[in-house]
Amino acid sequence: MQLHLDGSDTIGAPRERVYALLTDPSFLARSLPDAEDVKVLDASSLEAKLKLRVAIVSSSIKMKMTVNKDEPPVKASLLAEGAGSGSNLKISSVFTLAGDEKTSMSWSADAEITGVMAGLGSSLLKGFATKKVAEIFGDITKAVENSEKGTTIK
């Protein structure tokens, strides 16, 4: 099953700083919500067990994520791939940054889902994914802004 999501957000930090953090696996490792066993593999990739909760059922998917600095400090992409709890998930996402003191970020993601999770149907998955992505970006945005203010992250 294919799923497409897109959106935009504003982050209260300069673009160069946002770009540097969003393409830093160590930063992502600290900022991802509901992630366990997070391991930074090298300068562009990390792996983690992401816990996904759908109603009373929770599953965990071991994901490998690779960040590509396509066009610094404007465009980067993130490829995430993994499997767990009877499901396979492959996500290709691109984010584009604009602005100076504050950064506007627009992003799009295409997911390919197979296995148990795919059976839930696209309308439900889209609803859940929208909620989850908003949570992930919310956490990342907060973490970027906190880091800009010099606040300790997690």
Added chain:
Amino acid sequence: MEQLFQSAVDEVSRLLGLEEKELAILGDADAAASELVVSEFEKYVERKYNPEVPVVLKKHNLMGVPIKEEYGGRGARQLVQALFLERMGQTGMGVITFADVHQCLGSLTIQDWGTEEQKQRYLPRAAKGDAVLAYALTEPEAGSDPGSLKATYTKEGNGFRLSGSKYLISNGSVATNLVTFAYPKEGGKGPTAFIVDTKDKGYSVDMRLEEKIGLFTSDTSLLTYDGAFVSKDDMLGPEGKGFSVAYSALLNGRIGIGSGCVGVMADCLNQVKERATSRTQHGKQIGKHQLIQKHIAFIESSLEACRWLVYRAAIKKDEFEKDTKNIPLRNEADRLSAVAKYMASRCAFESADHAVQCFGGFGYSIMSPVAKHFLDTRVARIYEGTDEIMELKIASSVLGKDFEAYK
């Protein structure tokens, strides 16, 4: 707008005409239905009432869709109400049960039978979502035969005291007001309809019925009136005319249930189409296996057939609304609403069964998007008139009055 719903709206608009404000209602319905998908699923799996339903309907100004604009509603004719409930039905019969009871059985009954003062008092609050209505007719010993109701009332001061139990009441524990029915304790007359305030100390929710085989996101309760006080200003319709009130409510309600069932069939078709094109077995998409196509053909045909039966019943009811003294027209609307509810509920149940089959083993899990339709549509063949009562109504409408059952 969801694709199948968009095509239905376009077709109705082309053939029958829909005004801008009617299209706006349907656009809001589409947004609300999309917003309810996640909470309906979560609460269904938890087997809990979904409190988000009234919140989301209120947010999109959909609590009073069929209530006249002068009372704060959106003034939708039955045809538009049917389309609205069709879209909500894609999210499941739990949402439909809430909306149908609040609007078709509750609000419309007050609008059709209430005094001007009652309409002013209840309908704006119901339309705004500040009041939730329920319809309490069924009792432990009175289901298909409302003539055997045991609830009674006695006159006291400037009102009435109600005693008795009401069973399997949708919205029962979340309602602020109920339309209910009771016989005079001293006998001699037919039952009378009343509007009960659920804050009255003589009213209680004895039990929330959560052991159902489906419809988990809808509230179902056992209620007790232990001397519940109803002011004389809250008698609905003439004393002794409760059956006329009850039956007119059910006419509206049946079109609502039929509409919801059409939505269920649309969702079954969407889910099965996705499954048939994304799942591979024996080296090809399961949709390329002809026996899966047989299931799809049944769902698609049922959807097309029932959709127009429901629209026809709604159109006939709209005609009656313009000529309310025309009894043959009322009877025709009643007959068509029975046909629409009978066929749509049966076809929705069968379509859900076909959809579960297309999903294979996963279809048997309530995590699948089709299992809830299979479980929930079963009750659509029972509530607001069982299959058998619908069959008796339909057959006697063909054979004539002398053949009416229970004569």
